[in-house]
Amino acid sequence: MLNDLYHMLDPVAFTLGPLSVRWYGLAYVVGFFFAALVISRTAKRWGVRVTSDDLSTILICVVVGVIFGARLGYVLFYGDGYYLTHPFEILAFSQGGMSFHGGLIGALLSGIVAAKICGIPYTTLADLGCIAAPxxxxCGRCANFINGELWGAPTDLPWAVVFGGAAGSVPRHPSQLYEALLEGVLLFIILFALSRKTPPRSRGTFLGVFMLLYGVFRFLVEFVRLPDEQLGYLLGTNWLTMGQVLSLPLIIAGICMLIWVSRTHLPQQGHPEAKDEAEDVQGSPEA
Structure with missing residues (x-):
């Protein structure tokens, strides 16, 4: 069933004259739209005031950070020296090649700028963003599946997919869908459930949980996802991938963040003009 479904899918969602709109591009649009919605609703539930101007600033900063960070991350982590001899292709987004770990670094750095402009504590802003990120x-992993990229190793499991093209006619793990379910659905459910507590959990909690669980999920999926062809497996092994190497510091950072949270217990805070209001809400009994 999955084989038939895949072969009916076109990476191009629709065309308008000479313009072709791809599912991958739509995934970014949909992802950022729902991220804004989740951030707004969660902040309101926490009693943390995030104005419409704040939200616009946050989105602009994060969009720029994610896109450029993801591209530069791919160039640095997965380029294997290619872009040293082809520097004009570094920003050739149309050729593909985006790294989640680079996008995360870009989002965290651009979040510093957004927090400074909005006057919102960085860790509160990061927590809100991490709840929405899954x-x-x-959306991105589903788009990877539609594009027929980042496929998994050969398998005889009943849900195996024949991707064709460079992947050949061998049935493979739909590793994109594994990641969509773990990094997307399951991670969102966990973070959203944690966010329901009132008063909200201490600043940095969601950033720590996000980094820890994403790192674990990505590390595990890499065992059935084939590495990028230009890199292959690392250090002479037949299992260690760049994705796993990049996920290890993410796991460590998540653990360190949660230890810091357990020692500081800083309350969530929003726009400084509503500090007193937020403190009143956070001091109310747990729902």
Whole structure:
């Protein structure tokens, strides 16, 4: 069933004259739209004031950070020296090649700028963003599946997919869908459930949980996802991939963040003009 479904899918969602709109591009749009919605609703539930101007600033900063960070991350982590001899292709987004780990670094750095402009504590802003991020990850991994890229190793499992093209006619793990379910659906459910507590959990909690669980999920999926062809497996092994190497520091950072949270217990805060209001809400009994 999955084989038939895949072969009916076109990476191009629709065309308008000479313009072709691809599912991958739509995944970014949908992901950022729902991220804004989740951030707004969660902040309101926490009693943390994030104005419409704040939200616009946050989105602009994060969009720029994610896109450029993801591209530069791919160039640095997966380029294997190619872009040293082809520097004009570094920003050739149309050729594909985006790294989640680079996008995360870009989002965290651009979040510093957004937090400074909005006057919102960085860790509160990061927590809100991390609750919303799995939605974008889900959309992106589904787009990877539609594009027939980042496929898995050969398998005889009943849900194996024949991707064709460079992947050949061998049935393979639909590793994109594994990631969509783990990094997208499951991670969102966990973070959203944690966010329901009132008063909200201490600043940095969601950033720590996100980094820890994403790192674990990605590390595990890499065992059935084939590495990028230009890199292959690392250090002479037949299992260690760049994705796993990049996920290890993410796991460590998540653990360190949660340890810091357990020692600081800083309350979530929003726009400084609503500090007193937020403190009143956060001091209310747990729902």
């Amino acid at each position: 939605i974008g990850l889900f």
